[in-house]
Amino acid sequence: MQFLNNTYAQSSINILGYAGNNYNSAFRLNSLETNPGNYSNTNDWELNVLFGGTVSGKSSSNIYTLSLAKTISRHNLYSRYTPGFEKNFVFNTGTTILLSDTEEIETTLKTTLQYKEKFGFGYSYKFSSNFSAGFSVRYFDQKFTEETAVPVFTDSLNSIITQTEVESKNYWRGDIGINYNPAANLLLNLSSINLFTLKENTGSENIYEMNVEKGALIGLSYSPYKYLNFHSSYETTGGITGGFNLATEMFDGSLTAGISLIHDKDIDNTIAGIIPVLNYSTGLFSLTLSGIKYFTSDSQNLLSSFLDKRFKSIINNKYSEDKIFLGINFALSFKKKKSADLIEVEIKKEIFPTMGDIYLNEPFAVGKVTNITDKPVIVKPSSLISNLSDEIIFSPDVTISAGDTVLVPFYTIINNNLSSGRREISQANFYVTVINGEPDDEIQKPVLINNYNSWDGKVINLRYFVYKDLSFAAGYAKNILTRQKENILSVQSSLSIFKKIEVLFNHFVKEMIYVSDPRSSVEYVQFPSETINVKGGDCDDLSVGFASLLESIGIETAFVDYKSKAGISHVNLLINTGLAPMEAHLITINDKKYFVREDKNGNDQVWIPVEMTSLTDFETGWSLGSEKFYKEAVENFGLAKNEVEIIDVN
Amino acid sequence: MKKLFIAILFLGLNLSAQDFTVEKISGNVQVLKSTSEKYENVNQGDKLNGNDLIVTDEKSFIQLNKAGNKFILQGNSALGLNYLKQISINDLLLALAREEIRRVPKNEGNGNSRNTAVYGEEIRKDSPNSKIDDKMGIKKLNGAKQLAENGYKESAVLVAKETYRKYPSTKNKIDERIYFADILVDLTLYSEAFEEFNEIRKAAPNNEVISNKIEKLKIEIEN
Numbered sequence: 103m104q105f106l107n108n109t110y111a112q113s114s115i116n117i118l119g120y121a122g123n124n125y126n127s128a129f130r131l132n133s134l135e136t137n138p139g140n141y142s143n144t145n146d147w148e149l150n151v152l153f154g155g156t157v158s159g160k161s162s163s164n165i166y167t168l169s170l171a172k173t174i175s176r177h178n179l180y181s182r183y184t185p186g187f188e189k190n191f192v193f194n195t196g197t198t199i200l201l202s203d204t205e206e207i208e209t210t211l212k213t214t215l216q217y218k219e220k221f222g223f224g225y226s227y228k229f230s231s232n233f234s235a236g237f238s239v240r241y242f243d244q245k246f247t248e249e250t251a252v253p254v255f256t257d258s259l260n261s262i263i264t265q266t267e268v269e270s271k272n273y274w275r276g277d278i279g280i281n282y283n284p285a286a287n288l289l290l291n292l293s294s295i296n297l298f299t300l301k302e303n304t305g306s307e308n309i310y311e312m313n314v315e316k317g318a319l320i321g322l323s324y325s326p327y328k329y330l331n332f333h334s335s336y337e338t339t340g341g342i343t344g345g346f347n348l349a350t351e352m353f354d355g356s357l358t359a360g361i362s363l364i365h366d367k368d369i370d371n372t373i374a375g376i377i378p379v380l381n382y383s384t385g386l387f388s389l390t391l392s393g394i395k396y397f398t399s400d401s402q403n404l405l406s407s408f409l410d411k412r413f414k415s416i417i418n419n420k421y422s423e424d425k426i427f428l429g430i431n432f433a434l435s436f437k438k439k440k441s442a443d444l445i446e447v448e449i450k451k452e453i454f455p456t457m458g459d460i461y462l463n464e465p466f467a468v469g470k471v472t473n474i475t476d477k478p479v480i481v482k483p484s485s486l487i488s489n490l491s492d493e494i495i496f497s498p499d500v501t502i503s504a505g506d507t508v509l510v511p512f513y514t515i516i517n518n519n520l521s522s523g524r525r526e527i528s529q530a531n532f533y534v535t536v537i538n539g540e541p542d543d544e545i546q547k548p549v550l551i552n553n554y555n556s557w558d559g560k561v562i563n564l565r566y567f568v569y570k571d572l573s574f575a576a577g578y579a580k581n582i583l584t585r586q587k588e589n590i591l592s593v594q595s596s597l598s599i600f601k602k603i604e605v606l607f608n609h610f611v612k613e614m615i616y617v618s619d620p621r622s623s624v625e626y627v628q629f630p631s632e633t634i635n636v637k638g639g640d641c642d643d644l645s646v647g648f649a650s651l652l653e654s655i656g657i658e659t660a661f662v663d664y665k666s667k668a669g670i671s672h673v674n675l676l677i678n679t680g681l682a683p684m685e686a687h688l689i690t691i692n693d694k695k696y697f698v699r700e701d702k703n704g705n706d707q708v709w710i711p712v713e714m715t716s717l718t719d720f721e722t723g724w725s726l727g728s729e730k731f732y733k734e735a736v737e738n739f740g741l742a743k744n745e746v747e748i749i750d751v752n
Numbered sequence: 753m754k755k756l757f758i759a760i761l762f763l764g765l766n767l768s769a770q771d772f773t774v775e776k777i778s779g780n781v782q783v784l785k786s787t788s789e790k791y792e793n794v795n796q797g798d799k800l801n802g803n804d805l806i807v808t809d810e811k812s813f814i815q816l817n818k819a820g821n822k823f824i825l826q827g828n829s830a831l832g833l834n835y836l837k838q839i840s841i842n843d844l845l846l847a848l849a850r851e852e853i854r855r856v857p858k859n860e861g862n863g864n865s866r867n868t869a870v871y872g873e874e875i876r877k878d879s880p881n882s883k884i885d886d887k888m889g890i891k892k893l894n895g896a897k898q899l900a901e902n903g904y905k906e907s908a909v910l911v912a913k914e915t916y917r918k919y920p921s922t923k924n925k926i927d928e929r930i931y932f933a934d935i936l937v938d939l940t941l942y943s944e945a946f947e948e949f950n951e952i953r954k955a956a957p958n959n960e961v962i963s964n965k966i967e968k969l970k971i972e973i974e975n
Contacts, residue, residue, distance in 0.1 A: 698917045700855040725787040737834050742846035
């Protein structure tokens with residue numbers, strides 16, 4: 103055993119170096135030596151293996167530490183096994199004895215001191231995003247073996263023999279600490295040193311026992327820029343550490359290079375040693391190469407010198423040799439790292455199952471999402487409404503800048519086969535996912551699902567009711583037209599559409615009566631088949647029913663929405679006769695009874711307004727519809743002032 | 753109570769403003785009431801209202817009195833009495849913008865096919881009767897001109913625009929179209945006039961008068 107160094111041990115020196123920065127903060131790149139408070143940003147499981155060896159080569163490399171950490175909600179648990187934390191000394195006492203008179207056998211008495219740190223635990227609790235507190239417990243094993251010369255007197259022989267005395271002085275050490283981030287780029291920590299020690303063996307103190315002087319450790323870590331980190335610590339027991347590291351992004355990870363200097367009050371050299379470190383981290387692992395180079399080399403191997411100042415640290419003391427370490431951290435994250443927070447969700451619309459398509463274009467809810475990373479992220483919003491969809495519906499991706507909070511729309515697809523058809527409250531789950539797989543965050547909110555006949559009152563959405571049972575309408579319309587075939591064929595071909603409109607109208611309204619909506623908090627619209635079956639409805643029902651008949655046989659229709667400031671609106675229909683304006687005289691001599699609209703090909707066509715609630719005959723319905731349309735839409739500039747709106751069904 | 757009284761009085765004036773009395777009449781003058789499909793003869797002393805369309809034959813005329821204001825509609829003219837009123841420039845602009853609303857919006861469709869396919873030769877027993885179209889269209893433009901001459905310029909423009917659309921043959925009456933486009937210039941609606949002259953040029957591409965007016969309007973708009 104050689105004693106190469108006389109650096110006085112620093113209790114808090116970190117053999118992993120100081121590589122922590124903004125780029126690799128998800129990994130725990132320290133141990134209980136510098137982090138008695140067990141501060142950790144580990145997201146889930148993390149495994150660390152540290153290999154080490156002396157540079158002199160006299161000791162073979164081996165596993166220094168093996169540690170496992172787990173974060174559960176706000177709790178972090180840490181455990182480590184430290185087979186490499188061992189230091190053995192063998193001192194010659196300076197006494198040589200002759201073991202036998204007859205044989206020239208002599209021996210030198212030795213004192214063997216064995217120090218081990220076996221294992222340790224840490225626990226911390228994150229009280230808030232910027233404050234945590236915790237404690238650590240470590241177990242130390244000390245065994246002292248001394249050889250002494252004992253004279254033996256018998257009747258025939260007097261001699262001296264060596265006797266070995268072994269004494270164990272195992273103990274527990276416990277410390278507490280707090281960590282505080284007053285700003286995102288500043289970390290302060292305060293920890294105890296040897297706050298309490300609990301000895302397993304009673305009896306008087308052995309002179310070889312490690313120094314367990316109580317003290318405190320104050321540390322600071324500051325990043326003025328994302329790629330630069332300064333760190334320092336001060337121990338009341340006499341040590342100071344300081345250094346910095348620089349980081350850069352590389353190969354989908356980050357590369358960090360740093361250096362730290364250590365100082366101790368009890369040694370002559372201002373700089374006792376230097377700790378260089380090189381770290382490469384990705385999202386899955388972190389690789390750290392570090393070492394300790396001591397600047398002093400005053401080798402003294404006398405027991406008296408050893409006893410002069412008892413050491414405080416097994417891995418770093420005045421007898422330590424230069425070392426090199428290789429540490430590997432694996433992020434065993436079965437739970438992915440969170441990149442986005444879904445802060446709140448606002449339900450913008452009730453769900454109207456029949457109008458399901460509108461939720462493809464208009465969000466039914468809007469969420470407030472924050473990017474909690476330092477890079478832009480692409481968030482995939484998604485939702486699942488129980489009883490309305492059997493799979494998660496993804497909305498368009500949204501890119502969020504680092505640290506930004508944005509409003510994210512949620513769209514959905516309605517599966518009417520799953521809907522109960524009743525008005526009910528259902529639970530909607532909202533998710534935000536940054537990377538495919540498990541969502542980063544989720545919120546559950548109730549959403550009102552209306553019944554099939556509910557309508558949101560927007561005339562534009564009546565079109566969904568028109569198309570709800572188009573096949574029924576087509577069958578109904580074709581049946582009537584077949585029966586009136588002779589009548590329809592009797593007119594010139596250009597009037598065919600107009601004649602069909604007339605025939606269908608007269609048949610449709612023949613048995614209808616006007617019935618108001620039931621008193622309800624929501625508007626109620628019948629499907630065309632329901633209107634025909636119950637033989638009645640209000641203006642919405644009748645307009646929807648007749649529009650459905652016409653649309654089912656290819657005749658274009660549009661709703662005319664007469665908006666009322668008093669809140670009593672009215673709806674009737676505009677119907678495309680297919681006639682050109684020059685042909686309008688074939689159906690009327692009164693040009694107030696039609697409205698010219700330009701079709702998709704730029705051709706003008708004659709549309710006629712028809713009032714459905716007259717329930718008399720086509721001529722009356724057409725005249726009443728025209729009178730209202732001309733007065734309110736044209737003469738009073740209703741169309742121009744948006745008080746009257748034409749909404750094409752298709 | 754006072755407010756109620758004023759409101760009722762105002763309503764009464766408004767209604768009476770819609771009433772026209774036939775003071776003089778000559779030749780054949782007919783009225784098409786509201787959405788009726790039958791012309792009726794007009795006689796002196798008849799009461800007409802804003803829903804009525806007055807149509808005069810050639811060499812005919814009618815003199816109307818509306819709250820002391822007289823209006824004469826000359827021969828070969830047609831006029832909806834609802835246009836015999838002052839219209840603000842804002843309302844005129846809104847009405848001109850309405851032309852955009854007439855267009856059926858282009859959409860993706862919902863997959864339902866339009867029933868437009870006719871197999872075999874489609875026979876139209878009656879081809880479009882452009883003479884009927886032309887006759888009423890010209891009468892309407894004549895009526896609009898008389899509106900303008902009597903100070904109802906904004907109304908005149910609206911009647912002309914509606915006539916072009918409902919009676920497409922009138923789009924080829926270049927002189928009439930220039931007349932009404934010039935009214936827009938008089939009203940300092942240069943952008944609207946510019947658009948109208950460009951529309952007219954489609955029907956008469958080589959008309960120098962139109963080209964010159966367009967160039968002048970460009971300068972006006974740029975200034």
